Amino acid sequence: MRTLPGAGPAGPRRYERGWSDRALRKRLERARRSDWDFTRGRIFGSLCTEPAPAGRAWIDPFRNANLGNPGLCPGSSLLQEELVEELLTLYHAPREGAGGWLVSGATEANVTALWTFRNLTGGREVVLPRSAHFSFVKALDLLGLEARWVRVDAAGRMDVRQARRAIGRRTAALVGLAGSTELGAVDPLEELSELALRTGVPLHVDAAIGGFFLPFLPEEERRRLPFDFSLPGVRSLASDPHKLGRAPIPSGVLLFRNLEETRAIEVPSPYLSDPRSRGLLGTRPSFAVASTFAALRSAGWEGLREQTRRLRGLVERLLEGGKRLGLEPVTDPRLNVVAFRHPDPRVLQAELLERGWDVSLVQEPRALRLVLMPHARRSTVEGLLRELARALARHPRGRGGEEGRINPEKPPDRGSARRSGRGSSGRRSAAG
Numbered sequence: 194m195r196t197l198p199g200a201g202p203a204g205p206r207r208y209e210r211g212w213s214d215r216a217l218r219k220r221l222e223r224a225r226r227s228d229w230d231f232t233r234g235r236i237f238g239s240l241c242t243e244p245a246p247a248g249r250a251w252i253d254p255f256r257n258a259n260l261g262n263p264g265l266c267p268g269s270s271l272l273q274e275e276l277v278e279e280l281l282t283l284y285h286a287p288r289e290g291a292g293g294w295l296v297s298g299a300t301e302a303n304v305t306a307l308w309t310f311r312n313l314t315g316g317r318e319v320v321l322p323r324s325a326h327f328s329f330v331k332a333l334d335l336l337g338l339e340a341r342w343v344r345v346d347a348a349g350r351m352d353v354r355q356a357r358r359a360i361g362r363r364t365a366a367l368v369g370l371a372g373s374t375e376l377g378a379v380d381p382l383e384e385l386s387e388l389a390l391r392t393g394v395p396l397h398v399d400a401a402i403g404g405f406f407l408p409f410l411p412e413e414e415r416r417r418l419p420f421d422f423s424l425p426g427v428r429s430l431a432s433d434p435h436k437l438g439r440a441p442i443p444s445g446v447l448l449f450r451n452l453e454e455t456r457a458i459e460v461p462s463p464y465l466s467d468p469r470s471r472g473l474l475g476t477r478p479s480f481a482v483a484s485t486f487a488a489l490r491s492a493g494w495e496g497l498r499e500q501t502r503r504l505r506g507l508v509e510r511l512l513e514g515g516k517r518l519g520l521e522p523v524t525d526p527r528l529n530v531v532a533f534r535h536p537d538p539r540v541l542q543a544e545l546l547e548r549g550w551d552v553s554l555v556q557e558p559r560a561l562r563l564v565l566m567p568h569a570r571r572s573t574v575e576g577l578l579r580e581l582a583r584a585l586a587r588h589p590r591g592r593g594g595e596e597g598r599i600n601p602e603k604p605p606d607r608g609s610a611r612r613s614g615r616g617s618s619g620r621r622s623a624a625g
């Protein structure tokens with residue numbers, strides 16, 4: 194029997210004999226039941242949500258098609274083209290030269306954008322705000338690039354003056370956020386765009402959160418928060434249909450002002466129908482394109498406008514309710530993320546978790562982070578506020594001391610749901 198070094202004694206050969214459908218169903222239903230469920234509306238710590246029914250319906254019919262070999266799935270390829278075209282229009286890309294493709298999410302989009310600009314410019318450094326998502330840390334590591342981290346202000350927005358000083362001859366790209374992960378802050382992208390144009394450095398905008406929120410704000414507010422190709426310095430943009438677009442996971446999109454620039458990452462793929470490949474992945478699920486197409490097409494931009502209006506109403510209610518409980522918001526939220534300062538937010542998080550509510554944390558300043566996603570309802574926001582009142586009554590100032598310190602290395606125990614990566618031998622899957 195094969196054993197891995199350091200893995201301990203191998204378990205019984207549980208995979209030797211095939212299981213019956215009944216046994217499979219029993220095992221998988223048990224796993225499914227211990228996963229959290231968005232439909233209960235109690236998840237306020239995640240940027241994912243319950244996918245739109247129209248999107249879910251098209252997963253199965255497209256399950257076998259592989260977009261990595263587009264010649265074999267011309268139908269799915271056309272859907273992708275149409276979707277990309279619509280998104281380019283939504284994000285004010287120029288009529289000529291712009292393009293992009295669907296990816297698995299903003300992580301892949303951010304890695305691919307930096308890969309493109311590294312190869313295109315020969316630069317070795319990336320200028321990015323401290324608030325940038327950890328996917329950039331992965332990208333830098335993979336690509337052998339160095340970070341020039343830029344501080345953010347009290348509202349969580351990148352300091353443009355420091356960014357200007359950080360740009361130099363070795364800069365491969367400048368990164369700005371249309372919605373930071375912790376606070377939903379939108380960087381001063383107009384100024385960053387000017388800076389990018391003046392220095393000739395490509396500006397990549399990570400709009401994983403804002404991409405399906407900002408375009409649907411009332412006209413006047415939308416104009417005050419430009420984030421897309423309407424800013425001439427923006428060369429690429431990541432947006433995530435599987436967040437506020439309510440597409441099933443995995444669905445991200447990566448767009449370029451000038452698609453030709455992605456030649457910088459092109460490699461030969463001679464055995465496939467398209468003899469050149471530009472993305473990170475080989476085999477790619479067509480169902481992601483079909484179900485994203487269905488989710489967005491069934492809602493329409495009018496549906497997303499309505500969703501944005503509803504979520505903003507919930508943000509207002511949460512802010513008002515939190516303030517009544519004596520909580521101070523960290524920022525005046527622009528998007529769907531609300532953060533309340535507390536000396537010991539971890540203890541509040543633990544209390545809420547115990548009672549079946551998922552919330553998350555901001556590291557600096559210490560705060561409780563609450564994300565309003567489409568599965569949130571007025572009734573669940575009221576329920577959360579009631580639970581919060583209870584938790585605050587027990588821990589008005591937190592427990593303080595070591596116990597209260599936020600330790601990102603030690604996330605809260607979410608019970609069996611989060612232990613699902615552990616097998617009985619004690620070995621773990623990489624993400625478990």
Ligand SMILES: Cc1ncc(COP(=O)(O)O)c(C=O)c1O
Pocket residue numbers: 240297298299300301326328370372373374399401402433445
């Ligand atoms: C701003 C931002 N960028 C990138 C990502 C990564 O997205 P994904 O996990 O879909 O790859 C996230 C995830 O929450 C995010 O908040």
